[in-house]
Amino acid sequence: MISRLCCVVLALLVTGCATTPTESEVVEVASPFSKPIGSSTNYRIGFIGRSSEFNGLIAVHFVREVLELNLRENDVMVARDNDLKPTALLSVQSIKGRVCLAKLQKGRVLPDQEVVLPNSKTREEAETLPLFISGS
Secondary structure, X not given: OHHHXXXXXHHHHHHOOOOOOOOOOOOOOOOOXXXXXXXXXXXXXXXXXXXXXXXXXXXXXXXXXXXXXXXXXXXXXXXXXXXXXXXXXXXXXXXXXXXXXXXXXEEOOOOOOEEEEOOHHHHHHHHOOOEOOOOO
């Protein structure tokens, strides 16, 4: 009997007492509309096509989700590079399915550059680009 009692006391001394956590971290559930820190707040429309520019007109290939947008003629879009810096200011000329014909207003584009709906900061940056002159 004493040896059993000694074993129980010894086991309690070796393992110690369990402590309850003082505070547990509460993690808030992310909103389905939130974006990871550092991600762009501009809505991606599509990408510049691989066809060459003709008289300032270029093709923009829409991403699948953009069909829900109600883009219209003369709406403004911005093309940007991999560093998210605006490279061109574009305006919608016509839309056929998932392709848009856009007019270069300012700057220059390269194939596969991302095209977004600009927020006010992106639009201001795009407005500072040089005017597009056809043939230059």
